[in-house]
Amino acid sequence: MKQSMDRPMIIQNDQTLLLEVNHPKFKKARKEISSFAELIKSPEYFHTYRITPITLWNAAANGYSWQQVIGILDQYSKLQFPTFIKDEIRIYMERYGIxxxxxxxxxxxxxxxxxxxxxxxxxxxxxxxxxxxxxxxxxxxxxxxxxxxxxxxxxxxxxxxxxxAGYQEGEFLSLSLLSRTKTGASFQLRDYQRKAIDIFYEKGAVSGGSGVIVLPCGSGKTVVGIGIMELLQAETLILTTNTSSVRQWIHELIDKTSLTEEMVGEYSGQKKEVKPVTVATYQILTYRSRDELEFEHMKLFQSRNWGLIIYDEVHLLPAPVFRYTANIQAKRRLGLTATLVREDGKEDEVFSLIGPKKYEVPWLQMEDRGWIAKAKCTDIQIPLPKKWEKQYIEASKKQKYRIAATNPLKIKVLKKLIKQHQDDPILIIGQYLNQLEEIAKELGAPLITGQVKQQERDQIYKAFRTGKIKILVVSKVANFAIDLPDAKVAIQVSGTFGSRQEEAQRLGRILRPKEGENHAYFYSLITQQTVDQDYALRRQLFLLEQGYEYDIQHYAL
Missing domain, CATH: 3.30.70 (Alpha-Beta Plaits)
Structure with missing residues (x-):
């Protein structure tokens, strides 16, 4: 078997790829194989990637041939890899479009x-x-x-x-983008936004009109959606994660287009407006008073002759909305997300019902161009207090994580970081409410959880945006689609087990470009040698795949 040890990769029989981190060709190889493989492990010396049918089909939808994929693998593989792997790659990629x-x-x-x-x-x-x-x-x-x-x-x-098979055009809606927003700012599409719009639309061809645009948090995915609406000139239904996000969409639509307030409706737990452009939450669509009843708000899909349906944060699309989407394949469908990773493994549902990945820009490429902030990611490893060790050893796995994630020493480290960044707007993000309540009390900072009413949330967010408050403590309700452009520091005290999408979204809260020094700081407080550390490594996979590196620091007692 031929060997070429100056190459960085080993291809295993189970179609996993081992990529040598310290090899001089690591970064180049990582960039190329990420187009058809996903990162699943990231130990210190070798990163493990996996080739799956979905990763190959997305590559095929993006114009890659099976010959190109095999060529990339040949280019970086230390050893000749088995013919049967080449055959499987060919078979799966040829199936796209058969x-x-x-x-x-x-x-x-x-x-x-x-x-x-x-x-x-x-x-x-x-x-x-x-x-x-x-x-x-x-x-x-x-x-x-x-x-x-x-x-x-x-x-x-x-x-x-x-x-x-094509699409219904939907009811006509006159909409144009403004060169100057209604709040007085100069506005134009960035080159990558225009490219994403054009690739999705494909000049109105039947091969366009459905699929997913993948762009980093803070890069203007909402603007991409609005740009597609301008091309289509059709009534549009927009689905997103929460009421705060609904109102952000409405603000952007009215601020950056010719639409008026009378033309844009909010459909949420608080309002039920159906207008030519309607923005709704996933929660209201999937609400029912009893499990055996129908989802009464799903009728929104049929309430007007929509020409486009936008699924914001499509990686969070709930199962009932998937099922209903199967009924409306004659509607143009746009998915927007920062990461196509779904922790429930339903990437095939997104592919088949919303469409393949149409366009993606790597996060670090956006960072290099200044469209998002340069992020420094740091893991701070913290010991578990001696008095908690016995309780931790005897606990179930779920309880082990809670004990490790709520390590009281994290508050000491948190205070040091706040002092270090005392002039910066800081988000403190966590999973466990008791932990967050204690932190908010210690710091005298406001806390936003799912129990805080929308009106109060909006007031707190506004105070943070205007600089009246510098520190904001948030639960996972703020993981998604919250516009806090000045947030510069995020400190994660606990997370949702090993959720890769959550890690990406939490970093995304601080990635909007900053005035002056365009930097952001993302800290994860981890209890070392516990499941907290194991889950942290899992959460970091997507960002590592994007090219981010985590600096490791140790907190000594």
Whole structure:
């Protein structure tokens, strides 16, 4: 077997890739393999990546061929890797587009480049109800209402569909972007925002109009959505994570476009407005008074003739909204997110029902251009107090994490960091309410949790934005879509176990570009040699994949 030890990677039989961290070609290799593999482990000397069908299909949707992927692996692999891995890469990547949906008159035809695929699929009893009539060896008729459900079934069998059946245009809506916002600021699309818009829209072709745009927090994903709305000129439904985010969307829409307040509605727990542009929360759509009842607010999907549906923070899309989205495949669908990582493993649902990843810009590339703040990430390792050690050893795994995450020494370290950054706006973020309440009391700082009413939250956020308060303590309700542009320091005292998406979103709270020195500081307080440390390593995977490095510091008693 040929060897080339000047290369940084070992390819294993289970399709995982071991990438040597200290190798001079590490950064270049990491950048290239990240387009078709995901980081799953990051020990000190070797990072482990995994190739999956979804990572390969997203690469295929972004224009990569199986030959290119194999070429990249050959370029960086120390050893020749098995032929069967090359064959699997080829088979999976060739499957993207082997099946397609196309509209012919009033019918949707499912077409296959290989008639043997239809012979195979028609043998599945679970699929037979979707196939209405086989016109020839390459074409089967399907029902309009089955378009999404069939895509879900087929991707589970390893056949992602390229949906070219087109879209309903929706009700016309006149909308234009302003060159100067209504608050008086100069405004224009950045080059990467324009590129994302154009790639999604594809000049109105049926191959465009559905998919996911992946951009870092603070880089203006909302503006990308608004830019697509301008191209489509159609009534739009926007779904997002919470009421604060709803109101931020509404503010941006009215501030940066020709839309007026009368044309934009809030559909939340507090208001039920349905207007030509309506912004709703996922929570209200999935609300029902009893489990056995229908989701009464799902009717919002049909309440107007929408031409576009925007799924903000699409990585958080709840299961009931996935199910309903399967019914509306004739609507253009845009997913926006900073990371396509889903902790529930439903990336295939996003791929089949919203669309493939259409465009992505690496975080550090945005940082280099000054579009987001330069972030310094630091892990501060803290010992567990002796008096807690016995309790920790005897606890269940879940209780172990709570004990380690709420280590009281973290408050001492927290105070030192606040003193170090006394002139900077600081967010303190955590998982456990008792811990956050104690911190807020110690610091005399306001605390925002899910129990704080929306009106009070808005007042606190406003006070933080205007500099009336410098320190804000927040629970996980502030993980997503909260616009606090001046926040410069984030201190994470506890997290949601090993959530990679949460780590990315929490860093994202401080990434909006800053006046003057464009720097931000992200600290994680970790109890060393405990599950707190294990989960922290898991949470950091996405950011490590993006090229961020964590400086390790140790707190001595």
């Amino acid at each position: 099946l397609s949906f196309k509209r012919e008159g009033n019918q949707i035809h499912c077409k296959s480049k290989d008639p043997k695929v239809f012979d195979k699929l028609l043998s599945y009893a679970s699929l037979q109800r979707y196939f209405k009539e086989r016109l020839n060896e390459y074409t089967v008729v399907i029902a309009e209402q089955d378009r999404g459900f069939l895509k879900q079934e087929l991707i589970k069998l390893g056949y992602p569909v390229q949906d070219l």
